[in-house]
Amino acid sequence: MTSSTELKMTVYSSLFVALIAIGAFISIPIGPVPIVLQNMFVLLASIILGPLWGLASVAVYLVIGLAGLPVFAGGTSGIGKLFGPTGGYLLGYLPCVFITASISKGLGKKMSSDIIAMLIGSLIVYAAGVPWLKVVTSMTFQKALAVGMVPFLIGDALKILAAAFIAKTLRPVVKL
Amino acid sequence: MPKAIIDIKDLSFIFDDGFRGLNHISLSINQGEFIILAGKNGSGKTTFLRHLNGLLMPTSGTIRVNGLEISKHLIETRKTVGMVFQDPDTQMVGDTVFDEVAFGPENLKITRARIKEIVTKVLETLNLFHLKDRNPSTLSGGEKRKVAIAGILVMDPQVIVFDEPFSNLDYPGILQVLATIMDLHRAGQTVMIATHDIEPVIFEATRMIIMEKGSVKEDDVPLNLVGRLESYGVREPCFSKFGLEPQSWQK
Amino acid sequence: MAEITPFTYRPGDSILHLLDTRLKFFIISLVNISMLPAGFISTGFYFFMLLFFFKKTGLRFFSMLSNMKFFLILLVFVFLARAFTITGDTVFSSFGVTVSNQGLAEGGMVAFKFFLIMLTGIIFSATTKPSSVKTAVQWFLKPVPFVPEKRVAVMISLALCFMPVILRQAKEVSDAQKARCAHLQKNPIRKTIGIVLPLLKKTFLSADNLILAMESRCYSDDRTDPEFNPSGKERGFFFGSIAVSICLILF
Numbered sequence: 001m002t003s004s005t006e007l008k009m010t011v012y013s014s015l016f017v018a019l020i021a022i023g024a025f026i027s028i029p030i031g032p033v034p035i036v037l038q039n040m041f042v043l044l045a046s047i048i049l050g051p052l053w054g055l056a057s058v059a060v061y062l063v064i065g066l067a068g069l070p071v072f073a074g075g076t077s078g079i080g081k082l083f084g085p086t087g088g089y090l091l092g093y094l095p096c097v098f099i100t101a102s103i104s105k106g107l108g109k110k111m112s113s114d115i116i117a118m119l120i121g122s123l124i125v126y127a128a129g130v131p132w133l134k135v136v137t138s139m140t141f142q143k144a145l146a147v148g149m150v151p152f153l154i155g156d157a158l159k160i161l162a163a164a165f166i167a168k169t170l171r172p173v174v175k176l
Numbered sequence: 177m178p179k180a181i182i183d184i185k186d187l188s189f190i191f192d193d194g195f196r197g198l199n200h201i202s203l204s205i206n207q208g209e210f211i212i213l214a215g216k217n218g219s220g221k222t223t224f225l226r227h228l229n230g231l232l233m234p235t236s237g238t239i240r241v242n243g244l245e246i247s248k249h250l251i252e253t254r255k256t257v258g259m260v261f262q263d264p265d266t267q268m269v270g271d272t273v274f275d276e277v278a279f280g281p282e283n284l285k286i287t288r289a290r291i292k293e294i295v296t297k298v299l300e301t302l303n304l305f306h307l308k309d310r311n312p313s314t315l316s317g318g319e320k321r322k323v324a325i326a327g328i329l330v331m332d333p334q335v336i337v338f339d340e341p342f343s344n345l346d347y348p349g350i351l352q353v354l355a356t357i358m359d360l361h362r363a364g365q366t367v368m369i370a371t372h373d374i375e376p377v378i379f380e381a382t383r384m385i386i387m388e389k390g391s392v393k394e395d396d397v398p399l400n401l402v403g404r405l406e407s408y409g410v411r412e413p414c415f416s417k418f419g420l421e422p423q424s425w426q427k
Numbered sequence: 428m429a430e431i432t433p434f435t436y437r438p439g440d441s442i443l444h445l446l447d448t449r450l451k452f453f454i455i456s457l458v459n460i461s462m463l464p465a466g467f468i469s470t471g472f473y474f475f476m477l478l479f480f481f482k483k484t485g486l487r488f489f490s491m492l493s494n495m496k497f498f499l500i501l502l503v504f505v506f507l508a509r510a511f512t513i514t515g516d517t518v519f520s521s522f523g524v525t526v527s528n529q530g531l532a533e534g535g536m537v538a539f540k541f542f543l544i545m546l547t548g549i550i551f552s553a554t555t556k557p558s559s560v561k562t563a564v565q566w567f568l569k570p571v572p573f574v575p576e577k578r579v580a581v582m583i584s585l586a587l588c589f590m591p592v593i594l595r596q597a598k599e600v601s602d603a604q605k606a607r608c609a610h611l612q613k614n615p616i617r618k619t620i621g622i623v624l625p626l627l628k629k630t631f632l633s634a635d636n637l638i639l640a641m642e643s644r645c646y647s648d649d650r651t652d653p654e655f656n657p658s659g660k661e662r663g664f665f666f667g668s669i670a671v672s673i674c675l676i677l678f
Contacts, residue, residue: 004638004642007638007641007642007646008638010578010581010582010585011585011634011637011638011641012631012634013582014581014582014583014585014586014589015585015586015589015630015631015633015634017582017583017585017586017589018585018586018587018589018590018593019589019593019627019630021586021590022590022593022594022597026594026597028615028618028619028622035615035619037623040619040623044627056582057582060579060582060583060586061586063564063579063583064560064561064564064583064586067452067560067563067564068452068455068548068551068552068555068560069552069557069560069587070552073497079455079456079459079544079548080459080541080544080545080547080548081545081548084541084544084545085501085504085505085541086501136505137504137505137508137509138505138508138509138512139504139508143508147504158615158616158619159619161616162616162619162620162623165616165620165624166620166623166624166627169624170624170627170628170631173628173631174631226639229643231639231642231643251645254642254643254644254645255645258643259640259643261636261639261640261643262636263633263636265592265595265633266592266633266634266636266637266640267636267637267640268588269581269584269585269588269637269640269641270558270584270588271556271557271558271561271584271587271588272556272558275558275584279644280644280645281651282650282651283644283645283646283647283650284645284647285647285649285650285651286651287651288651288652288654291651309438311591312588313588313591313592327644328644331644331645
């Protein structure tokens with residue numbers, strides 16, 4: 001890797017750090033539940049940046065949130081948020097980005113493979129987030145699922161389809 | 177004979193897609209000049225500028241900065257030829273004005289104490305010191321450009337190249353940036369400005385180069401070219417349109 | 428970031444603003460961990476201490492609470508879940524749920540502790556400049572193997588610079604969409620694409636410009652180290668925080 005592609009990846013990854021951070025706050029009003037863009041940017045980071053740089057952007061995002069910059073949803077930040085009730089989702093982004101990126105790369109960066117990769121990636125986020133929510137709040141497992149997963153599934157499906165299309169159009173522009 | 181800082185011989189550049197960006201350009205840039213690089217959009221101005229500090233490498237031909245071939249002396253070149261880009265928002269890397277200006281010296285691994293000294297000096301010269309703790313994104317358009325200039329000036333370049341320094345600025349902003357550029361020139365700085373709006377600078381410039389389709393079409397003292405500009409897609413300054421005497425924009 | 432969250436940095440010169448950021452990290456981690464086994468008395472004591480510091484930051488307590496609505500609702504959930512599931516001396520029992528004394532007490536404590544940890548974080552964010560967060564992160568990452576801490580610091584700076592740019596561009600895109608009656612678009616996928624795709628194209632273009640600007644300013648990973656400006660009161664706060672956490676653990 002030449003130094004200038006490395007610089008390019010550094011800047012693009014930082015761009016995704018910013019997008020993921022802002023994605024927690026901007027939403028698209030669709031129906032009663034607005035679509036929050038954060039996890040879509042995590043998925044896009046994986047498909048566009050690849051496993052290592054995708055992981056780097058999520059890790060840097062978590063580090064600045066952990067370090068107290070107000071980049072987590074709800075405007076709160078720091079160690080309390082990361083280990084609070086919704087911390088599992090945030091930590092789940094780490095395996096999510098790596099696995100999604102690896103699958104998308106392994107299957108050849110086609111639209112269909114991107115969709116499969118993102119589906120698996122989204123499930124990983126819930127696999128980390130829901131049990132965490134259950135333990136921290138001592139809810140029952142059914143309740144944790146009902147509160148922490150079911151309401152978001154339709155939105156997630158929409159986001160994955162949109163993201164697959166966006167990635168397809170963006171790849172030639174980004175030239176990675 | 178003035179000293180040539182940048183010496184360009186038969187420079188051509190062809191993009192990846194086969195488009196010919198620059199066509200056999202030969203010229204030199206001398207110490208103390210104030211050059212306008214004019215031409216309509218797509219005439220090759222930006223492509224040309226990017227060769228001056230090694231952001232693009234020639235397909236054929238050579239560029240020497242102070243006698244050194246730039247492809248082999250990138251860091252030297254980039255210290256000698258500073259470049260101020262068009263959109264200040266997308267060239268800011270620091271979250272305070274001070275950090276933003278300190279970015280270049282930090283890359284050169286200058287000591288912290290020395291960085292403090294030179295950044296402070298540049299901020300004071302450009303009258304920006306009172307803004308040093310502000311976030312650059314909260315400044316006015318003119319102030320942002322000045323911060324961008326400070327970030328280049330702090331590297332102590334011999335030539336400063338501006339790409340469209342007046343775009344998207346209001347009138348006070350243009351005057352502010354113009355005054356800064358003029359002060360630099362008077363202090364002996366060599367300046368090159370790429371623009372399609374030559375009105376604010378034509379009176380001050382010592383030389384004007386006009387490009388079209390990647391070639392240099394004219395290279396002369398600005399006032400000699402007035403009257404022929406519009407054939408190259410460059411708007412004539414008002415004084416020539418209305419048959420008046422040229423007048424400085426500077427108050 | 429100012430528009431999206433009320434918990435951003437507020438410039439000021441209180442002792443909390445001046446304290447070395449690395450020490451603030453240390454204190455927060457220490458206190459948050461010692462909070463886990465803390466009893467009622469010391470937690471209450473800590474709450475009043477926080478209120479005292481909170482006043483110093485100049486934030487308004489109730490406006491902050493209203494901005495934390497979502498989080499507070501979650502805390503109510505946490506409280507209820509504990510109150511219903513922990514068994515002990517029954518307070519009341521109807522519709523098949525039993526609420527015990529112990530459940531109420533424990534649920535209340537857990538929710539209260541989460542709230543205090545949050546409050547600590549808010550005070551930290553309000554009194555710490557993002558750029559000093561960055562340098563402190565860099566300092567803590569230095570001993571961590573395989574992590575290029577200087578590059579991480581540059582990424583943090585860049586991300587902080589991108590945020591206002593992205594927000595501005597997001598607003599432009601959404602206005603442009605509104606002007607073309609995008610609200611009539613009912614297909615949620617098209618709607619999402621219609622906003623996100625232009626936004627990403629724009630931001631990647633900005634990123635490309637930034638890459639050029641950084642290259643022309645000699646970007647290098649091997650940079651001047653950051654510096655820290657301790658206020659001189661670090662020692663007192665260091666021992667103070669240890670005393671507080673001992674109290675939290677014991678009482």
